[in-house]
Amino acid sequence: LNRVLLTGASGFIGRRVLRPLLELGFEVHAVGRAGPPPESDDRVVWHRADILADAQRAAVVQDVNASHLLHLAWYAEPGAFWSARENVLWVAASVRLANEFLHAGGRRIVGAGTCAEYEWGRPVLAEPSTPLRPATLYGVCKDATQRVVRAAAEQAGASFAWGRVFFLYGPGEHPARLVSSLARALVRGEEAQATEGTQQRDFLHVDDVASAFAALLNSSVAGPVNIASGEAVEVREIAKTLARIAGRPELLALGARPTPENEPASIVGDASRLRGELDWEPSIPLQQGLSETLAWWHERLASGGPEHERLPGERSS
Amino acid sequence: LNRVLLTGASGFIGRRVLRPLLELGFEVHAVGRAGPPPESDDRVVWHRADILADAQRAAVVQDVNASHLLHLAWYAEPGAFWSARENVLWVAASVRLANEFLHAGGRRIVGAGTCAEYEWGRPVLAEPSTPLRPATLYGVCKDATQRVVRAAAEQAGASFAWGRVFFLYGPGEHPARLVSSLARALVRGEEAQATEGTQQRDFLHVDDVASAFAALLNSSVAGPVNIASGEAVEVREIAKTLARIAGRPELLALGARPTPENEPASIVGDASRLRGELDWEPSIPLQQGLSETLAWWHERLASGGPEHERLPGERSS
Numbered sequence: 064l065n066r067v068l069l070t071g072a073s074g075f076i077g078r079r080v081l082r083p084l085l086e087l088g089f090e091v092h093a094v095g096r097a098g099p100p101p102e103s104d105d106r107v108v109w110h111r112a113d114i115l116a117d118a119q120r121a122a123v124v125q126d127v128n129a130s131h132l133l134h135l136a137w138y139a140e141p142g143a144f145w146s147a148r149e150n151v152l153w154v155a156a157s158v159r160l161a162n163e164f165l166h167a168g169g170r171r172i173v174g175a176g177t178c179a180e181y182e183w184g185r186p187v188l189a190e191p192s193t194p195l196r197p198a199t200l201y202g203v204c205k206d207a208t209q210r211v212v213r214a215a216a217e218q219a220g221a222s223f224a225w226g227r228v229f230f231l232y233g234p235g236e237h238p239a240r241l242v243s244s245l246a247r248a249l250v251r252g253e254e255a256q257a258t259e260g261t262q263q264r265d266f267l268h269v270d271d272v273a274s275a276f277a278a279l280l281n282s283s284v285a286g287p288v289n290i291a292s293g294e295a296v297e298v299r300e301i302a303k304t305l306a307r308i309a310g311r312p313e314l315l316a317l318g319a320r321p322t323p324e325n326e327p328a329s330i331v332g333d334a335s336r337l338r339g340e341l342d343w344e345p346s347i348p349l350q351q352g353l354s355e356t357l358a359w360w361h362e363r364l365a366s367g368g369p370e371h372e373r374l375p376g377e378r379s380s
Numbered sequence: 381l382n383r384v385l386l387t388g389a390s391g392f393i394g395r396r397v398l399r400p401l402l403e404l405g406f407e408v409h410a411v412g413r414a415g416p417p418p419e420s421d422d423r424v425v426w427h428r429a430d431i432l433a434d435a436q437r438a439a440v441v442q443d444v445n446a447s448h449l450l451h452l453a454w455y456a457e458p459g460a461f462w463s464a465r466e467n468v469l470w471v472a473a474s475v476r477l478a479n480e481f482l483h484a485g486g487r488r489i490v491g492a493g494t495c496a497e498y499e500w501g502r503p504v505l506a507e508p509s510t511p512l513r514p515a516t517l518y519g520v521c522k523d524a525t526q527r528v529v530r531a532a533a534e535q536a537g538a539s540f541a542w543g544r545v546f547f548l549y550g551p552g553e554h555p556a557r558l559v560s561s562l563a564r565a566l567v568r569g570e571e572a573q574a575t576e577g578t579q580q581r582d583f584l585h586v587d588d589v590a591s592a593f594a595a596l597l598n599s600s601v602a603g604p605v606n607i608a609s610g611e612a613v614e615v616r617e618i619a620k621t622l623a624r625i626a627g628r629p630e631l632l633a634l635g636a637r638p639t640p641e642n643e644p645a646s647i648v649g650d651a652s653r654l655r656g657e658l659d660w661e662p663s664i665p666l667q668q669g670l671s672e673t674l675a676w677w678h679e680r681l682a683s684g685g686p687e688h689e690r691l692p693g694e695r696s697s
Contacts, residue, residue, distance in 0.1 A: 214521070
C-alpha cells in the first residue's frame, strides 16, 4: 500500500492534488493548520498540525507512518514571499520533516521547488543544464532545501524528486496574483491594470500542476523536474484573452503598471523530463483554464463568498 | 562595542578562539551545552544552552543581543559526522540561529564551513573558481547552510563570511583523528598505523585555525574564505615527522591501513584570500605544532587525564 503524507493540503496546489492522489490509489493523509475543508473527500484522512511547530510535525510523521511524502507547504504570501524571513523557517522545518520521515522508514519524497532556483535570463530553463543561481531569498531557500533533502534521502536509501513549479493560475488563486487580479477586475467591471506584458512566462493550470505532482510522486523519476508547460506565452496575451472571454476588452489597461526593473524577458521551463519520463501532458488548454477562472470569479463575486480558497491562517502554496 | 556570540565554544576550535577574540577587543559570550571549562578566562561570559533546542537557542540570542555571531557548533563525531542524520538537524538549527540573530539586529555572521563543500579531485581548491559539489551529507549540509545564511544576511543588510576549514590538528584533538591517533600510539609505545599516506592534505594547527576565524570575524571580508595553509603535505610526511620527533620511527607502520576507495589524491586549499585580504599568516610551523601535540599526549597519558578536550556530551567542532 502507498500511503502519502501531504503537507500544504489546504493550499492552492494542495487541495487540487487530493483527487489525483486518490485516483492513483494512494491512501492520502493530509496535513494542514486548519482542519479539513467543508467539501473534503471522505477518503482523505486529515491531520491538524503546524509543520513549523517541531513537536506537532514530528508527531504527525510518527502517527501517519507514510511510505511517501509530498511536501507542498511553504510560506506563500503574495509579494512578501520573495524576501520574507519565513523562508528560512521553512528550510528548517522542511529538512527536519524529511529527516523525520526518512527515520520513520519513508521510501519516497517529492517536494515543491520553483523556477526561481534557476539563473534567470536564459530563454529556456532546463533541469540538467541551467545553472542554479537564485536571485531571491525564496529561491535560495528552496534550492538549499532541495540539496539537503536529496542528500538525506540518498543517505537513507530512499528516492527523491523535486518539482520546480513555474507560473500557475486557476480558480481559487489568491486575488493578488496576476491572472486572478485581472479576472477579478474584469468581472467586477473595473479597469484591469497590467504591465506592457511583453515578458514571456510558462503557465499551467493549477489542476495540471497538481496532476503532475501526483504523477511524479507515483513514479520513480529522481531529481529535479520542471512542472512546466514548456510553452512561452506573453503576459499580455493572457491579459487580452481574459478580457476577450470576459467580453470587456475596453477594461484592459496594458502598460498601466510599470514593468519592474530586472524583470526577466523570459521564464520558460524545458518540459521534456515531465513529458518524456513521466509521459505526462497538460490537459487544460490556456483558453479553457482562463474561462474557468473567469467563471469562478463570476460565481464567487455574485455569491459573496471568500475571494480565494486559502483557509484562514493557512500558509501553503 | 563589538559583542560576539560564539557557538561551539567548548569544541576543538571554539575553546582556542576565545583568546584571539578577547585580544581583538570583542566582548565574548560563549555558548555551550556544558558550562565553562575550569580554566576559562574570567572575561568570557558563558551561557549554557543547546543550539539544537529551539527555545534555548532563541533565548540566548535574545539575551546576548550580540553584534557579531561566530557559529562553530556542529555535529563532529569522528567518522560518523560524514553521513549522520544529525547534519540535517544542524542545518535547521544553524539557519534558525542566523535568522534569530539577524532579527535581533545582528550585524555580522561568520560560520564554519568545510573543504568537503568543494568538488574534490582538483589539485587546489579555490573559493571563486572550484565548483561546489559535495560528495557527502556533511558537505551538502554545510554548503546549504552557507547558501541560506548568506542570503538571509544579505536580505537583512548584514555582512557574512564563511570559513572553509581544511585539515587541522593540535593538542586536545579527538584521539580518533589522524594526527592524534598517531601521536597517541607513538607516546604509548604502540604501533602507529597509517595508510601509505601518499595523499596530499592541507593542515593547519588548531590555534592558527582559531586565530584565522577571529581575524575573519573582525574584518569586513565577505563570502567564503578557505581556512587553509595553502601548502600540500603528504600524510606520510606528517606521520614520519611525528615518529622522528617522538624518537620512535620503528613504530610507524605506513600501509598498515588500507587507503579508502575514492580517497582524493589531493585536498589542498588556495589560501590567497586568507593571506591577501585578511593579511593573515599561520604562526605555527608544522614541525613545532606536531612537537606540541606529542608533548600534550606525553603529559596527558602520564597524568591519566581525559584524552581530548571535548567536554562530556559536547558536540561541537
